[in-house]
Amino acid sequence: MTIPAELAEARERLLSSVPTALLIDGRWREGTTGARFSVSEPATGATLAEVSDASPEDGAAAVDAAVAAGQGWAATPPRERGEVLRRAFELVRERSEDLALLMTLEMGKPLAEARGEVSYGGEFLRWFSEEAVRIGGRYGQTPEGNGTMVVSQRPVGPCFFITPWNFPLAMATRKIAPALAAGCTVVIKPAALTPLTTLAFAQILLDAGLPAGVVNVVPTSSSSALSAPIIADPRLRKLSFTGSTAVGRTLLAQAAGTVLRTSMELGGNAPFLVFADADLDAAVEGAVQAKFRNIGQACTAANRFIVHEDVAEEFAEAVTARVAALTVGDGTDPETTIGPLIDDGAVHTCQRLVDDAVARGARLRTGGHALEIGAGSFFAPTVLDRVPADSAIVHEEIFGPVLAIATFRDEEDAVARANDTPYGLASYVYTRDLARTQRLIERIDTGMMGVNAGVISNAAAPFGGVKQSGLGREGGAEGIHEFLATKYTLVPRG
Structure with a gap:
C-alpha cells in the first residue's frame, strides 16, 4: 500500500x-x-x-x-x-x-x-x-x-x-x-x-x-x-x-x-449465546462487532460462539459471508477493516488454535491462515464451526480474528457451556424471550453482559469480572x- x-x-x-x-x-x-x-x-x-x-x-x-x-x-x-x-x-x-x-x-x-x-x-x-x-x-x-x-x-x-x-x-x-x-x-x-x-x-x-x-x-x-x-x-x-x-x-x-x-x-473467555428465537441478522452483526473489534484483541471479545442447534447452520453461513468480506491491511488505509495483530507471536497463537480445532474435527469455513502483507503480522479473519468441546480454542483466550462456533440443545445446556470456564468477564446473549433474558442475567457467571448487543463498554458503567477474570x-x-x-x-x- x-x-x-x-x-x-x-x-x-x-x-x-x-x-x-x-x-x-x-x-x-x-x-x-x-x-x-x-x-x-x-x-x-x-x-x-x-x-x-x-x-x-x-x-x-x-x-x-x-x-x-x-x-x-x-x-x-x-x-x-x-x-x-x-x-x-x-x-x-x-x-x-x-x-x-x-x-x-x-x-x-x-x-x-x-x-x-x-x-x-x-x-x-x-x-x-x-x-x-x-x-x-x-x-x-x-x-x-x-x-x-x-x-x-x-x-x-x-x-x-x-x-x-x-x-x-x-x-x-x-x-x-x-x-x-x-x-x-x-x-x-x-x-x-x-x-x-x-x-x-x-x-x-x-x-x-x-x-x-x-x-x-x-x-x-x-x-x-x-x-x-x-x-x-x-x-x-x-x-x-x-x-x-x-x-x-x-x-x-x-x-x-x-x-x-x-x-x-x-483474562476473559466470553460466551456468545444465540438462541433459536434470536433475530439472526442482529446476532450476526453483533457477532462481528463482539469478535472482530480491535482485530479480536480485546479481553471482552466473544471467544466461544454457542449457537442453538436448530439455527447453527444458518448462523454459520451468514456470519461466514460477513467475515469473508472483511478487508485486511494496514490500519491507515481507510478501506481496511482488519489490521495486523500486535506481533508474530499473536499470529502463531491463532494458527495453533485453528490447527488444533481442525485436527479435532472442526470445520474451517473461511480463513485459517497467516497472510503475507509486507513484513506485517497479519492473520486472515477466520470462521470455524462444529468445534469440539475439547479443542484448545474453547478453553484459551484467542486474542485474534478467529470466530469458533459450537452448538447447544436447550437453555440448561447453554448455561452449562457458558459457565464452563474459570473466567467470567463478559458474555453476550441473543434472544427475544424476556423471561429467558432475566434468567440468564442471574445464571451466567460474568461481571458484564450484553443482551442483543455486541459492544458493551461504556465509561458510565462498571467494567470488571468475576472468578479468575x-x-x-x-x-x-x-x-x-x-x-x-x-x-x-x-x-x-x-
Missing part, C-alpha cells in the same frame, strides 16, 4: 512531536542508564521510535515524586481536580486525529476504530471530572444514641498502574481519571509494545495544568525488574493491572507482601471507590 502524501506528512510530524523520555516530577528526562528500546509498527515491522528505558532507580524516583505530590494533590479542592480532567478531555478531543493515528501506527487497529477509542477513552476524563465533586460520606447517630458516626472518604494514596498494549489510550484514562478525581497520585508503566500513546496523553495532562509529580510515566523493556520494587515500596497504596490472569496472579502474590490494595482486570471495577460510579479509603469516626455525645 502507498500511504497518501497528506497522511505521510501527518505521520512524520506526529512521530517527531511525541515525547519519548520518562515523565518524572513534571519533567521529561532520560533514564538513569541512558538506554532506549524500539517501538515497532505491526503493519510493517518498521521502527516508529526509540523510547527511554526506565530502570528500577527511575521507578523509585517516580514513586518519590508521586509521594511528594500526594498531600498537595489530595488537598486540592475536588472542583479544581475535576477541572483539570475536564481540560484534559477537551484537549483529547482537539488532538483526536493525532491520537488516533498514533494508536493505529503503534498498535495496528484500523483508523476508524482508533478514532472510536479516542472518543471512548476521553469519556473517562469527562465522567470522572464530574464524579470528583460527588465523593460523599455518611453522618448519623449511633443506634445506642451515645454519639455521632461520621463516615468519610479519603484518597487511598500513591498508585501504580500497569496497562496493556491493546487499548493504549482508554486503559490509561480508565485508570488515571478516577485516581486523579479521588485525589491520588500515579506512577504508570505502559506496555513496551505501545508506550507512545500514553506518553502523548501524559503531555496532554501537563498541558491541562496537572501539577508536577501527580502523574509519572515510566516505560520500560523489563516490566518485572521495574515493577517488583515499586510494588514492594511500603509507601505505595494501590496497584491496578490490566492483562493476563497468569501475570495477575504473580502481581497479587507480590502485593500480598505489603497487603497492597489491588484492582485486577484479567479479576477484582474490582473500573468506570461508572463504582470506579472512583477503588481509589478511596473509608474512614469511620465516632464523636461521643457530650
Whole structure:
C-alpha cells in the first residue's frame, strides 16, 4: 500500500512531536542508564521510535515524586481536580486525529476504530471530572444514641498502574481519571509494545495544568525488574493491572507482601449465546462487532460462539459471508477493516488454535491462515464451526480474528457451556424471550453482559469480572471507590 502524501506528512510530524523520555516530577528526562528500546509498527515491522528505558532507580524516583505530590494533590479542592480532567478531555478531543493515528501506527487497529477509542477513552476524563465533586460520606447517630458516626472518604494514596498494549489510550484514562478525581497520585508503566500513546496523553495532562509529580510515566523493556520494587515500596497504596490472569496472579502474590490494595482486570473467555428465537441478522452483526473489534484483541471479545442447534447452520453461513468480506491491511488505509495483530507471536497463537480445532474435527469455513502483507503480522479473519468441546480454542483466550462456533440443545445446556470456564468477564446473549433474558442475567457467571448487543463498554458503567477474570471495577460510579479509603469516626455525645 502507498500511504497518501497528506497522511505521510501527518505521520512524520506526529512521530517527531511525541515525547519519548520518562515523565518524572513534571519533567521529561532520560533514564538513569541512558538506554532506549524500539517501538515497532505491526503493519510493517518498521521502527516508529526509540523510547527511554526506565530502570528500577527511575521507578523509585517516580514513586518519590508521586509521594511528594500526594498531600498537595489530595488537598486540592475536588472542583479544581475535576477541572483539570475536564481540560484534559477537551484537549483529547482537539488532538483526536493525532491520537488516533498514533494508536493505529503503534498498535495496528484500523483508523476508524482508533478514532472510536479516542472518543471512548476521553469519556473517562469527562465522567470522572464530574464524579470528583460527588465523593460523599455518611453522618448519623449511633443506634445506642451515645454519639455521632461520621463516615468519610479519603484518597487511598500513591498508585501504580500497569496497562496493556491493546487499548493504549482508554486503559490509561480508565485508570488515571478516577485516581486523579479521588485525589491520588500515579506512577504508570505502559506496555513496551505501545508506550507512545500514553506518553502523548501524559503531555496532554501537563498541558491541562496537572501539577508536577501527580502523574509519572515510566516505560520500560523489563516490566518485572521495574515493577517488583515499586510494588514492594511500603509507601505505595494501590496497584491496578490490566492483562493476563497468569501475570495477575504473580502481581497479587507480590502485593500480598505489603497487603497492597489491588484492582485486577484479567483474562476473559466470553460466551456468545444465540438462541433459536434470536433475530439472526442482529446476532450476526453483533457477532462481528463482539469478535472482530480491535482485530479480536480485546479481553471482552466473544471467544466461544454457542449457537442453538436448530439455527447453527444458518448462523454459520451468514456470519461466514460477513467475515469473508472483511478487508485486511494496514490500519491507515481507510478501506481496511482488519489490521495486523500486535506481533508474530499473536499470529502463531491463532494458527495453533485453528490447527488444533481442525485436527479435532472442526470445520474451517473461511480463513485459517497467516497472510503475507509486507513484513506485517497479519492473520486472515477466520470462521470455524462444529468445534469440539475439547479443542484448545474453547478453553484459551484467542486474542485474534478467529470466530469458533459450537452448538447447544436447550437453555440448561447453554448455561452449562457458558459457565464452563474459570473466567467470567463478559458474555453476550441473543434472544427475544424476556423471561429467558432475566434468567440468564442471574445464571451466567460474568461481571458484564450484553443482551442483543455486541459492544458493551461504556465509561458510565462498571467494567470488571468475576472468578479468575479479576477484582474490582473500573468506570461508572463504582470506579472512583477503588481509589478511596473509608474512614469511620465516632464523636461521643457530650
